[in-house]
Amino acid sequence: MKRKNKIIIILVTLILVISGAFYWQYRVKENEKTLTIGLYTSSSWNVPNGHQYKVIDYAIRKFKQEHPNIKIKYESGIQQDDYRNWLSEKIIENKTPDLIIVPNRDFNALASEGAFKNLSSFMWQDNIKNSTFYASTLKAGQYGGQQLALPYEANPTLMVMNKTLLQKFKIKTPSYDWTPQQFYKLCHQVTYSNTKKKYYGVTMNYNWQDAQFAYGAQIFNKNDGNVELTSDRSRRAFALIENIVNDQSTFNVTSQLFDKGRVAFMPLGLAQYRTYTSYPFHITRNNKFLWKCTKMPGMEGIKATPIETTMFAISSKAKNTKGAWEFMKLLCTNKKVQREVMKTNMGCSVLPAVVKSTQAQKILDEKVINFHNLTIKKLDLIMKDGAVLPKFKDYNDNLEKLDYKIQNALKAGNLETQLFNIQLQVNQSETN
Amino acid sequence: MPKFKVLISLRRTMLWLNFFAILFNATLFIYATDYVIKTSQSYQFLESLHHIPDSPRAIFGESIISFSILAVVMSFHHHYSAFKQDTELNNTIIFVEFILAIFVFLSLRLTYNGIFLLIFVDFIISNRNQYDFRDYLVWMMVVVFLLFLLVITDYSILSHFMTLPDLTIYLNFLPSNIGPKLLVWKNFITILNLTLFILILIYFAIYQLNQENDIQNKLALASKANYELKNYAALSEYIAKDRERKRIARDIHDSVGHALTGIAAGIDATLVLIDVDKDATKKQLVKIQTAVKEGIKDVRKALNRIRPGALNNYTLQESLKKMLKEYADISRIKIDFSYHWGSADFEKTTEDVVFRIIEEAITNSLRHGHANQVSIACTKPDQKTYQMVIKDNGTGAQKIVPGYGITQMKERVAIINGKISFDGQNGFTIVVDIPAEGDMYD
Structure with missing residues (x-):
């Protein structure tokens, strides 16, 4: 009787375990047949873009040639502004797509919550070296020492100038390696020119963060994310901003003013620059001056160019990890796909090999009206100059708080005396 | 309840x-x-x-x-x-x-x-x-x-x-009007579960205590009955002993008493006759001899009546086997019996002693040692001795305090001029040495 019971119990358990294993294997096989991707419809860089899914569809076609059995699914029509909420919903419902597009600003929060898979082992397996990508774009996908996302496209900030205006003041176009001091000198010269019309040095979207980058100040502590505003470099950067604001005595130096030809310099994203200097958007701006662009000013040896990076990451709960990695590899490292990214999305490829190729020059020159001044060589230099942003969970929040307080102090004209207070306030609210 | x-x-x-x-x-x-x-x-x-x-x-x-x-x-x-x-x-x-x-x-x-x-x-x-x-x-x-x-x-x-x-x-x-309410419900269920748990524990403890009480009452009842039984057994043993004593006294009185009285009277007569008539004295002495022989016969008869009945009709080996089987049947004890004395012909007294010692030993093993296995080996280590080893697997005794049984065993062995030793380690062992014929005391 007892023996019989034991045998029955063992048999039932065995049957359960075996059928469970079979079901599991079936599920895995089924999952490998489909690959889901999370995407948004418009361009990452807020520039008009007629062909929403052109690059992805191109990549999918290429992918299908190698993996005809995998069906790729994505939900279309999600706006970039809604993307964060859409993705959160999917994560909460545990319906996260296998492969997710991740904008710069969302990366830290999602990474800190463990939404992404570590890619190191995949990269090691497929022998993808770090030098394949521009360093700062690759670093944008790192969190806590792990590579959680691969860069897909980048949008470096350029310093655009009104060449006509500079010639009027007999100013030579600044060199590529110009320092913040030189930059300030030129701004000062333009702002203090005794002309009938009031001219300005730089638009106000050259902000205090750009200045910090220029001096290479680390305003966030790498370890705990605490704010450090009183270092020597930081103070000098704030002094630069204060001087510019004081010289121009107004905050309303807008890009419209630049378009009217009244401002010498304006920081602008590459995607915007390419869009507005080419057909058809150049016409709408109706500029009557020559555009030229250069690198953002920076101290010698300091990487001062802010680069926005859009990345792809594999969901930590992905059902088809292998497929996701294969497709991600195609999107981020395939030269043809990357060239298509550069061509269609107006930003920059994240692969030096693509940027340095002659085809890239053709892409840059496409439909450009009059201004053949951005060479691939320059672009390569700019991409290599990318500043690395700190990585911690509340980076966006803290930056917003800081920005609000600093802008207010700048407006009040007492930034220098307020710096220590601001630092204290932000750090305290951080710990609370 | x-x-x-x-x-x-x-x-x-x-x-x-x-x-x-x-x-x-x-x-x-x-x-x-x-x-x-x-x-x-x-x-x-x-x-x-x-x-x-x-x-x-x-x-x-x-x-x-x-x-x-x-x-x-x-x-x-x-x-x-x-x-x-x-x-x-x-x-x-x-x-x-x-x-x-x-x-x-x-x-x-x-x-x-x-x-x-x-x-x-x-x-x-x-x-x-x-x-x-x-x-x-x-x-x-x-x-x-x-x-x-x-x-x-x-x-x-x-x-x-x-x-x-x-x-x-x-x-x-x-929403603020639902969240806290749900939390209250969640906590309420948890607390209810805990309360139920405590209730079960208390109820279980009461139930268990009651059961224990019940058992204790029953045990008390049983021990009372046990005590009464013991008393009764002691009483009946005493009655049996008394009856036996009276019977022996009667036997002695009837046989030896008569003979000795007759002998005494005969000897008185010879004392008077010896100087008067030698032949009549001789006749009288022959009469006395016959009376003495009669007396011995009577004593034997009386003794025979005391011996175990089993020994009357069988050989020693068969009688022992029969007795051991009876023991095995009425108790759960397993008895291992090996007999190597061959067809040794003992005196009846010796047979009695052997019989009684085995009986006593097994009774002790059961009663005091709580043994469930006893081995009895009857061997002949040399020409002059017969040896008997009785060993059980019971609790044994660290210190042997001689009681009625052991004393009696010693006395019995002494009668046949044998030796007996006891060992209380690893169960209880009794070794008995009986001298072979010739040295025997009659």
Whole structure:
């Protein structure tokens, strides 16, 4: 009787375990047949873009040639502004797509919550070296020492100038390696020119963060994310901003003013620059001056160019990890796909090999009206100059708080005396 | 009077309460998640959660399935009598239940640990008849383990060691008129479960105490009866002894007494006659001789009446076998008997002694040693001795205090000029040496 019971119990358990294993294997096989991707419809860089899914569809076609059995699914029509909420919903419902597009600003929060898979082992397996990508774009996908996302496209900030205006003041176009001091000198010269019309040095979207980058100040502590505003470099950067604001005595130096030809310099994203200097958007701006662009000013040896990076990451709960990695590899490292990214999305490829190729020059020159001044060589230099942003969970929040307080102090004209207070306030609210 | 039935129905109520609690907790996850999505708070929710949550429907499914398996195992456990007898099997199934409870606990993302109380109740109810279960140490250990379990499975502690979805965060995102109410209900169910648990414990303790009382009463009754029986046995033994004593006295009086009286009278006559008539004296002496012989015959007859009846008609070996078989039949003792004395022809007295010593030894083994096996070896180590070794596997005795039995054995052996020794280590051993014919004392 007892023996019989034991045998029955063992048999039932065995049957359960075996059928469970079979079901599991079936599920895995089924999952490998489909690959889901999370995407948004418009361009990452807020520039008009007629062909929403052109690059992805191109990549999918290429992918299908190698993996005809995998069906790729994505939900279309999600706006970039809604993307964060859409993705959160999917994560909460545990319906996260296998492969997710991740904008710069969302990366830290999602990474800190463990939404992404570590890619190191995949990269090691497929022998993808770090030098394949521009360093700062690759670093944008790192969190806590792990590579959680691969860069897909980048949008470096350029310093655009009104060449006509500079010639009027007999100013030579600044060199590529110009320092913040030189930059300030030129701004000062333009702002203090005794002309009938009031001219300005730089638009106000050259902000205090750009200045910090220029001096290479680390305003966030790498370890705990605490704010450090009183270092020597930081103070000098704030002094630069204060001087510019004081010289121009107004905050309303807008890009419209630049378009009217009244401002010498304006920081602008590459995607915007390419869009507005080419057909058809150049016409709408109706500029009557020559555009030229250069690198953002920076101290010698300091990487001062802010680069926005859009990345792809594999969901930590992905059902088809292998497929996701294969497709991600195609999107981020395939030269043809990357060239298509550069061509269609107006930003920059994240692969030096693509940027340095002659085809890239053709892409840059496409439909450009009059201004053949951005060479691939320059672009390569700019991409290599990318500043690395700190990585911690509340980076966006803290930056917003800081920005609000600093802008207010700048407006009040007492930034220098307020710096220590601001630092204290932000750090305290951080710990609370 | 507490009834076991009530205890069982209390346990069943607790099982249902736990089912409800798990249903409630699992539904909370679904409800809160749906609400968060419906009100587009996903991003804020995700930010305050600090990590990627699991699918609420998966939580629901997992917890309900694992609890159902647990409930099936539990009812199987209680309705199947096999577990009630086999301690090991019973403990195995309790262990399986415990593992399943851990599964339930994990699948509910550690938000409800009341399930362990249910397992504990199951443990005490199914182990109520175990002897060592009444030991305080076992009790203490189980209680300490339970407390430890309840302490470490508390969410606020566990969340420090692993990433867990905090149910209170889910509740915080619900509208302010619903969230706190649900939390109150959740706590109420938990407290209700705890109350039920305590109630069961108290009821169990009362039930157990009552049972103990019952047993004690019955034991007292039994010991009283036992005492009376002992008295009766002592009395009857005394009566039997008395009767035997009277019979022996009568025998002696009838046989030896008559003969000796006759002899005494005859000798008186010869004393008078010896100087008068030698021939008449001789005749008288012959008469006295006959009387003496008659007397001896009578004494033998009387002695024969005292000897064990068994020895009358059989050889020693057969008589012993017969007696041992009787012993084996009426008690559970296993007797190993080996006889190597061949066809040795002993005096009747010697046979008696051997017979009585074996009888006494087995009785002692049963009564004092609680043995269930006795070996008796009758060997002849050399020409001059017969040896008998009686050994049992009972409790033995560290120090041998000679009682009536042992003294009598010694006396009996001394009669036939033999030697006897006792050993109380590793059971009880008696070695008897009997001198061979020739040296024997008649």
